[in-house]
Amino acid sequence: MDQRTAQRQPAPRLRTNLDTDFLKLIAILSMLLDHIGAVFFPEHPAFRWVGRLAFPIFCYCMTVGLLYTRDIKRYLGRLGLFALISQPCYILATHPWDWQTEWMNWNIFFTLFLSLLAMWGFQTRRWWLFAAAFLCVSLFNFDYSGNGILLMLIFFLCRERPGLGAGLYILFWLPALWSGSPEDPRALLAAGHAVDWTAFALLAAPFIFLPARTGIRVPKWFFYAFYPAHLLTIGVIRLAAGI
Template identity: 75%
Template sequence: METKPLSAMPKLKTNLDTDFLKLIAILSMVIDHVGTAFFPEYPAFRWAGRLAFPIFAYCLTVGLLYTRDIRKYLLRLGAFALISQPFYIFAFHPWDWQAEWMNMNIFFTLLVSLLALWGVHTRRWWLFLALFLLASFVNFDYSANGIVLMLIFYLCRNRPVLGAAVYVLFWLPALWGGQMEDPLSVKIAGHAINWTIFAVLSAFPIFLPTHTGIKVPKWFFYAFYPAHLAAIGLARVILNV
């Protein structure tokens, strides 16, 4: 059975103001990375960073539905995943990079998730299953959660209320998943909440349409990721932290 070309897919009823969303995600990511590198004792930096990944995953889902050439889209994402990897190691593991080089940067997670979603769209179920298993067992950030999130955004693309509800439900187990000994968990009245619960806040910019009119060159978002990692790594080396 033939599948529709991506350009013929129904358009989304969620937020299409993706350049604005990407700027929110970048700000969240930078706060997270600065906290990881320089202020690990302050969990609020990491909490603020939980907004970034779901927004990036959503924007890639939009990209899948609107792109005219999914292969070029995937190749571009893969190229920047490879380019960014040494900068990622430099930023977060500058002193023990030999042991940490297989810790994959977020571009790899997004690439695998997008390719798996493309498998769903084209009914290549074997591809979806293979990549889901790969993301589950290889050392990717967020494991297979990226695939699940993109699947939620994809399947609920024309039902924003349902999408928001499913998205919130996806993160609700975090309310019972915290550990008191985890410095990043939220402690309330002797109960620990897993810090990933803050990702719920991404539902607002994702499912509530905005119309800022902000336009940013697409290459800025790709280039910013390795550039900010290089800056963090250089600062850590200079400051010896």
């Protein structure tokens, strides 16, 4: 390729890790350990620490999807559909004994759906859509509140500057290093200091910002189906065990 041809080539929209199937496998394994720990081993916070990798990796993979998908509306439709399918499974796994009062604790697919919707509004300059989705996810009972949108903004705006993106990502989670509570069983206690459990999301940074080429390929429907399937399994075991 000569210099003139190279100059005509479009710049990559992302210079971070495009090995998203590999990333999603890490995220769902992290999520699985998180949920197993939350339900069956709450006295062992290490499960929850590992689980902090899942959400930022999912947000990053959605940013990749936003930039490269052929049909954003179908992408949103899949997320919305599996959010609805997953809701009874989520309640079964997390609140099986008081589902009547907890059914409006929305599962993470709803958060991801609204985060992607907001970012689509941002990308297309539909500011009203961005504002509406951000307010909805922030004001109502969604996991991670507006943090998904803020993370996706970092990934999107720094898509060609991974060093800056990594720096902003670290700054985003940095306050968790000194904001932990000693009374929180999920916190890491070190020399009398409590590190908030969300600080372990920092460990996702190398996976997101360092390119990888594993060659792993997984059918996309596997990642969608895994979420309600693992929640349903946990919920059934929980009911059977009377936990």
